[in-house]
Amino acid sequence: MIARKIPLIPTLFLLPSLLFLSIFIxxxxxxxxxxxxxxFSVFSPTKEFVGFASFQQxxxxxxxVAAFINNVKYAVISVLFQVFFALILATILEDKVFRRIAxxxxxxxxMPVMISISVIALLFTFVYNPQMGLLNSFxxxxxxxxxxxxxxxxxxxxxxxxxxxxxxxxxxFITMLFIVAIQKIPKELYEAADIDGAGKIRKFFNITIPQxxxxxxxxxxxxxxGSILVFNEPFILTGxxxxxxxxxxxxxxxxxxFGKDNMGYASAIATLIFxxxxxxxxxxxxxxxxxxxx
Amino acid sequence: MxxxxxxxxxxxxxxxxxxxxxxxxxxxxANEDGKVVIDFFHRWPNEPRKSFYDEKIKEYxxxxxxxxxxxxxxxxxxxxxxxxxxxxxxxLPDIFSSWSYSFAENLVSSExxxxxxxxxxxxxxxxxxxxxxxxxxxxxxxETYGVPFxxxxxxxxxNKAIFEExxxxxPKTYDEFITALDSLKQAGFEQPLVEGLTDTWAISHYLGxxxxxxxxxxxxxKDYAAETGEFTDPGYIQGLEIxxxxxxxxxxxxxxxxxxxxxxxxxxxxxxxxxxxxxxVKMVEEAGDxxxxxxDFPAVEDGKGDPTALxxxxxxxxxxxxxxxxxxxxxxxxxxxxTAAEFTKTDGQLNAVKGAVTPDNVNATSQEAYELVTNASxxxxxxxxxxxxNIADVFMRGGQELATGQSTPQDIMKTVQxxxxxxxx
Numbered sequence: 001m002i003a004r005k006i007p008l009i010p011t012l013f014l015l016p017s018l019l020f021l022s023i024f025i026x027x028x029x030x031x032x033x034x035x036x037x038x039x040f041s042v043f044s045p046t047k048e049f050v051g052f053a054s055f056q057q058x059x060x061x062x063x064x065v066a067a068f069i070n071n072v073k074y075a076v077i078s079v080l081f082q083v084f085f086a087l088i089l090a091t092i093l094e095d096k097v098f099r100r101i102a103x104x105x106x107x108x109x110x111m112p113v114m115i116s117i118s119v120i121a122l123l124f125t126f127v128y129n130p131q132m133g134l135l136n137s138f139x140x141x142x143x144x145x146x147x148x149x150x151x152x153x154x155x156x157x158x159x160x161x162x163x164x165x166x167x168x169x170x171x172x173f174i175t176m177l178f179i180v181a182i183q184k185i186p187k188e189l190y191e192a193a194d195i196d197g198a199g200k201i202r203k204f205f206n207i208t209i210p211q212x213x214x215x216x217x218x219x220x221x222x223x224x225x226g227s228i229l230v231f232n233e234p235f236i237l238t239g240x241x242x243x244x245x246x247x248x249x250x251x252x253x254x255x256x257x258f259g260k261d262n263m264g265y266a267s268a269i270a271t272l273i274f275x276x277x278x279x280x281x282x283x284x285x286x287x288x289x290x291x292x293x294x
Numbered sequence: 295m296x297x298x299x300x301x302x303x304x305x306x307x308x309x310x311x312x313x314x315x316x317x318x319x320x321x322x323x324a325n326e327d328g329k330v331v332i333d334f335f336h337r338w339p340n341e342p343r344k345s346f347y348d349e350k351i352k353e354y355x356x357x358x359x360x361x362x363x364x365x366x367x368x369x370x371x372x373x374x375x376x377x378x379x380x381x382x383x384x385x386l387p388d389i390f391s392s393w394s395y396s397f398a399e400n401l402v403s404s405e406x407x408x409x410x411x412x413x414x415x416x417x418x419x420x421x422x423x424x425x426x427x428x429x430x431x432x433x434x435x436x437e438t439y440g441v442p443f444x445x446x447x448x449x450x451x452x453n454k455a456i457f458e459e460x461x462x463x464x465p466k467t468y469d470e471f472i473t474a475l476d477s478l479k480q481a482g483f484e485q486p487l488v489e490g491l492t493d494t495w496a497i498s499h500y501l502g503x504x505x506x507x508x509x510x511x512x513x514x515x516k517d518y519a520a521e522t523g524e525f526t527d528p529g530y531i532q533g534l535e536i537x538x539x540x541x542x543x544x545x546x547x548x549x550x551x552x553x554x555x556x557x558x559x560x561x562x563x564x565x566x567x568x569x570x571x572x573x574x575v576k577m578v579e580e581a582g583d584x585x586x587x588x589x590d591f592p593a594v595e596d597g598k599g600d601p602t603a604l605x606x607x608x609x610x611x612x613x614x615x616x617x618x619x620x621x622x623x624x625x626x627x628x629x630x631x632x633t634a635a636e637f638t639k640t641d642g643q644l645n646a647v648k649g650a651v652t653p654d655n656v657n658a659t660s661q662e663a664y665e666l667v668t669n670a671s672x673x674x675x676x677x678x679x680x681x682x683x684n685i686a687d688v689f690m691r692g693g694q695e696l697a698t699g700q701s702t703p704q705d706i707m708k709t710v711q712x713x714x715x716x717x718x719x
Contacts, residue, residue: 042382153550243695
């Protein structure tokens with residue numbers, strides 16, 4: 001057997017991305033871990049070594065648990081809506097019945113993805129506004145005014161109101177990914193199913209789902225890791241409030257770091273977020289066997 | 295979008311390193327044309343102050359052709375965050391706006407702020423034109439680090455017409471205030487009082503004043519200092535209960551609103567009472583045409599605190615240690631009587647420069663407020679500036695939880711005491 005030489009040219013091509021990854025991702029990751037063993041503020045010229053104190057605080061902090069539960073709610077609802085509902089939406093859009101208007105509908109569903117999240121969040125503060133908001137006005141219009149509530153100011157509804165906005169915004173993106181996957185499914189499969197007399201629902205479960213499995217796992221991965229990192233939506237809409245009822249881990253990290261100036265503790269939270277998202281990603285990759293195509 | 299989330303996460307992770315990489319040439323004061331460059335940073339990207347300062351900068355540069363001023367501005371909460379990042383880097387602007395007390399103290403602790411005692415004593419004509427008591431919030435260890443400019447205070451503003459219609463007298467005590475709110479409620483005002491509780495600072499303003507009323511000033515002084523704070527006085531629980539009682543008059547929309555929305559409701563005559571700053575008088579007048587009066591936060595009967603202490607603190611200017619010497623001249627220009635008078639005329643906010651607030655440039659309500667501020671027996675700083683931010687945050691979030699009924703005063707105080715203990719250590 002001939003000893004393999006390391007090919008020069010491909011290695012060279014890999015170098016730039018490797019360089020950027022290490023400068024902007026791996027190095028900060030290590031630096032962050034290092035920071036979480038210290039206590040410091042942005043004003044202090046020195047850092048004080050505290051060992052695992054921040055992590056101890058992390059375990060005892062009740063707010064962390066509340067924030068994590070909010071992240072889990074985010075993840076569960078996002079997977080339900082963005083993965084399963086988006087798949088159904090994509091299938092419908094690819095159906096022959098909608099052939100003519102599908103391109104227009106695709107654009108409509110994809111539009112929110114292209115709008116900046118800050119704009120969307122501001123838009124939704126008007127939708128949820130307790131006095132003149134669209135949502136409450138609509139509920140009153142159809143006679144359900146007893147359901148109207150200050151959505152973002154109520155501790156039980158705040159987090160769901162935030163999650164709902166995310167679903168509206170992101171579903172188009174995931175749908176688009178599914179549409180691409182569905183278009184790649186060989187037509188022969190559907191034709192064969194037609195000849196065998198399979199209905200639309202049968203075709204969906206026996207052809208579409210198995211064929212887009214790979215995309216589905218990728219989408220689950222995107223939504224779940226995204227849910228663990230979610231920051232913009234709750235931060236702009238509610239600032240984590242009222243109380244801590246809509247705080248997520250990232251919002252908490254930001255508040256600790258830049259609001260309360262506990263940079264060491266914020267680093268510890270960042271480490272926790274990294275570990276959590278890494279664990280979820282590993283589990284999913286493991287379960288789905290992504291990469292071992294067919 | 296997910297990419298963006300990832301990206302913003304990494305930005306946060308990166309920030310510590312970025313600030314280290316961000317070494318700049320702030321110390322080199324002259325640019326290519328030999329002009330002295332002054333970096334000016336303030337917190338009013340909104341009108342009318344933005345145009346006012348842009349105009350003033352232009353005026354100053356015309357009078358001093360060898361100086362060039364770079365201006366930058368971001369709004370309130372973002373300003374707090376940005377100035378923190380700037381002070382930790384070497385990129386601190388030459389002259390910038392700052393709140394007084396703990397906010398200023400934090401900035402000063404970076405050792406990058408220019409001590410101003412010498413500058414002030416060199417030009418007493420200028421420094422004595424500013425009301426002496428207002429310097430307090432910028433003095434740390436006998437050294438002054440900032441020049442106060444705007445002054446402010448907080449009081450309950452009420453709609454005169456509505457009060458007259460319902461025969462309600464201006465309340466002198468807290469009990470009378472509650473009675474007044476009750477009768478307003480009976481008169482058909484679903485929410486006789488309003489506040490935007492999503493703005494946590496608004497909660498801190500309430501709590502700060504309530505504590506001034508119900509807690510012994512000596513206890514407050516001990517508790518507000520991070521090294522000795524214990525927060526075991528039963529007055530705090532009483533104070534939180536008072537706040538909880540007040541939130542019951544705010545209706546359930548308050549937790550979903552910001553202070554600006556609350557102010558607009560007041561200005562439109564929908565709500566008869568609002569706790570607000572004197573600085574907002576002009577905004578109310580511009581937003582609606584209600585006739586307003588004000589009264590101080592009423593005394594609490596069995597409260598051990600100061601029944602007439604006024605909550606409010608000045609804001610002012612700070613200069614960085616590395617700033618070119620022309621900056622001081624620009625500072626004097628910004629706080630001159632002429633600039634100050636014009637400022638109050640344009641903006642309506644009162645300022646600390648003697649002779650700059652006159653019946654010519656403010657209305658009667660503001661004039662009355664100005665006298666109250668400048669003659670107050672004692673002024674207490676804003677609560678979120680007076681205590682450590684970790685303590686303030688528990689109170690502010692706790693205030694929201696009280697309003698939504700998620701928490702009790704006892705629970706909040708327990709958390710505060712824990713937080714205070716970890717700060718003492």
